[in-house]
Amino acid sequence: xxxxxxxxxxxxxxxxxxxxxxxxxxxKQEFAAHLTAIRRHLHRNPELSGExxxxxAAIRGWLEEExxxxxxEYKLRTGLVAEVGQGNGPVxxxxxxxDALPIQExxxxxxxxxxxxxxxxxxxxxxxxxLIGAARLLKQRESSLPGKVRLIFQPSExxxxxxxxxxxxGALADVQAIFGLHNKPDLRVGTVGIREGALxxxxxxxxxxxxxxxxxxxxxxxxxxxxxxxxxxxTALQAIVSRNVGAQESAxxxxxxxxxxxxxxxxxxxxxxxxxxxxxxxxVRARIRERFNQVVAGVAAAYGTTATVRWIQGPPAxxxxxxxxxxxxxxxxxxxxxxxxxxxxxAGEDFSFYQKEVPGLFxxxxxxxxxxxxxxxxxxxxxxxxxxxxxxxxxAEQALKRLQA
Numbered sequence: 121x122x123x124x125x126x127x128x129x130x131x132x133x134x135x136x137x138x139x140x141x142x143x144x145x146x147x148k149q150e151f152a153a154h155l156t157a158i159r160r161h162l163h164r165n166p167e168l169s170g171e172x173x174x175x176x177a178a179i180r181g182w183l184e185e186e187x188x189x190x191x192x193e194y195k196l197r198t199g200l201v202a203e204v205g206q207g208n209g210p211v212x213x214x215x216x217x218x219d220a221l222p223i224q225e226x227x228x229x230x231x232x233x234x235x236x237x238x239x240x241x242x243x244x245x246x247x248x249x250x251l252i253g254a255a256r257l258l259k260q261r262e263s264s265l266p267g268k269v270r271l272i273f274q275p276s277e278x279x280x281x282x283x284x285x286x287x288x289x290g291a292l293a294d295v296q297a298i299f300g301l302h303n304k305p306d307l308r309v310g311t312v313g314i315r316e317g318a319l320x321x322x323x324x325x326x327x328x329x330x331x332x333x334x335x336x337x338x339x340x341x342x343x344x345x346x347x348x349x350x351x352x353x354x355t356a357l358q359a360i361v362s363r364n365v366g367a368q369e370s371a372x373x374x375x376x377x378x379x380x381x382x383x384x385x386x387x388x389x390x391x392x393x394x395x396x397x398x399x400x401x402x403x404v405r406a407r408i409r410e411r412f413n414q415v416v417a418g419v420a421a422a423y424g425t426t427a428t429v430r431w432i433q434g435p436p437a438x439x440x441x442x443x444x445x446x447x448x449x450x451x452x453x454x455x456x457x458x459x460x461x462x463x464x465x466x467a468g469e470d471f472s473f474y475q476k477e478v479p480g481l482f483x484x485x486x487x488x489x490x491x492x493x494x495x496x497x498x499x500x501x502x503x504x505x506x507x508x509x510x511x512x513x514x515x516a517e518q519a520l521k522r523l524q525a
Contacts, residue, residue, distance in 0.1 A: 148506065151256070155249045155505040158182060160231040162245035166220030166238045169276035172198040175218050179248065179273050186256050191270070194289040199275035199282065201291045204258040209267030210523035212516045213291075213298040213478075215471065216251035217244045217277035226496035241498040243303040243487065246505060248273060250301070250485075253509025258516060266524040269516040270295060280323070280435045283473035296523055297444055298480040299515045300471045301508060304462070305489025309504045312452050312511065313462035313484030316445060318400040318437045320482070321372075323468025324409070325432035328353065328393040328416055331425050337385045346391035347380050349423045353393065354378075356419050360411045365404055372398040372466050373408065398466040400437045435470040441479035447522060448481060451514035457507070458486075467493065485511070 167175050176198050183190060183202050194201040199218060225232050225239040233239045240246075251271060258269050272291060276282035286292065307313055330353065332346030354375045365371045373395070380391035397412070399405040413429055420427035452459050462484055474480050485508050487500040 151253065151509075152503075152506045155253045155509060156502045158252055159245050159249035159502060159505060162248055163229075163240050164231050164234050166233050166235060166240045166245070168222060168238060169219040169279040169282070170198060172218050172275050175248075176200055176273070176275075179218070179252065182252050183255060183271075186252075186259050188255050188259055188271070191291070194286075194291040196275065196285055196289055199273050199286070201273070201286070201289070202255065202271040203268055204255060204262055204271065205265040205268035205520075206262070207267065209265075210520055211268045211270055211295050212519045212523070213270040213272055213295045213474075214251060214254060214512050214516055215272040215274055215298060215300040215474065216247040217274050217282065218248050219244055219276055219278050219282070221278055221494060223494065223496055227499055229499065239496065239498075241495060242278070242493045243489075243498070243500050244277065246303055246487070246500045246502075246508070247301070249505050250508035250512060253506060254512035254516070257509060257513040261517070265517065265520060267520040269520070277470055280468065280470040283435070283470040287473060287477060292474060292477050295478050297441075297519045298474050298478055299444070299512060299519070300474075300480070300482045301485045301512065302469065302482065303487040303489070303500050303504065304484035305487055305492055305498070305500070307460065307462070307484060307486030307488075308458075309486050309488045309501050310507065311458045311460055311486035312448075313460050313486070314445065314448055314452070315461055315464065316440055316442055318439050318464050319462075319484075320438035320464065320469045320472070321398040321400055321466045322402075322405050322437040322472070323434040324397045324399075324405070325434060326393075326395055326397065326412065327430040327432070328427055329430075330391040330393070330420060330427045332387065332389050332391065333425070334389040335387045337387050340387055343387050344423065344425045345387050346389070346425070347387075349420055349425060349427070350378060350380065350391035350393055352423070353416055353419045353427065356415050357412065360408055360415065364407060364411050369404050370400050370464070371404055371408060372396075373412075398468070400464055402436070405436075435468050436472045436476065438469050438472045438482050439475060440481045441475065443479055444481040444519065447515055447518045448483060451511060451518050455507070455510055455514065457511070
């Protein structure tokens, strides 16, 4: 039998525990609502690559509200860098991209884009809100951080120029590890996609200009038809992947645009082809480029003319550093998230430029979206926002502890 005193103590402890649980629940709800409000503000006001001035100002204001130091010594035209932590310990970076796309939104959301022809159709608004949430969490734990966390709000990811701007600013000079994430519509909320090695593709572009000799369409023998030559180049290029890339390797080559001609009865002077090549291995990337030039030159020569190739080298493949995987596994386990091993995505990401400088790891965050990236109906399930914030903050803390040890 419990004494009257013991029973009284039990009655007092239980309400106290319940009170703490209620307070924690309210804090989580407020945190989620705050991140949702940030994401929706950004979604209403999308800005294209290199034009993110108002976005940058808004991020600056939210960080100042949290008491986070703005690292203005790293000069960026748009975007910004901030820091949490102190002392001479290790430095870990977290990165979010902030730019939108030139797409007309078709979601009919109450917070849909207010700017015609512009939309956050890749979820960078969500990425930004997540990193601001991580900044709040890290600021609350700042006194216990064994180093610094550098928060990178990167512009111009869609043009693959922003990461290089950040690197040129010096913001990565003393960083020992960097983490980033991207929403993944086909993964459910509460799921994290982690893959060793290549996760996203190198994204290169090309422009082929075929030189012809113009003539009347009724007398094609008097000229050289660049449209016919271009058509044969398109067909011949398809054999590069099927006959020069091994079955255990992977690549995509797509011709996406053809421009030529001005009238129905005129054979034009030139034809122009545009397209893209996606690869996951640097050797395959170099091999395709070499064969591409050979095929274009050879086909053009066979028809008695020439063609020039302008190769547009984009970001390399996103290749995750194996030394950081244990950090991710531990944090994912602590948060009770579901881990999956996703297939590599043929989409490009300029986070890869950071990985050329320091060890880096990029992961997918499940968002249960209705459409893939860059679709006019794209959206994310906002329940993923606090999950992403806790994940990034946890990764920074775990990496700092490991590096300090």
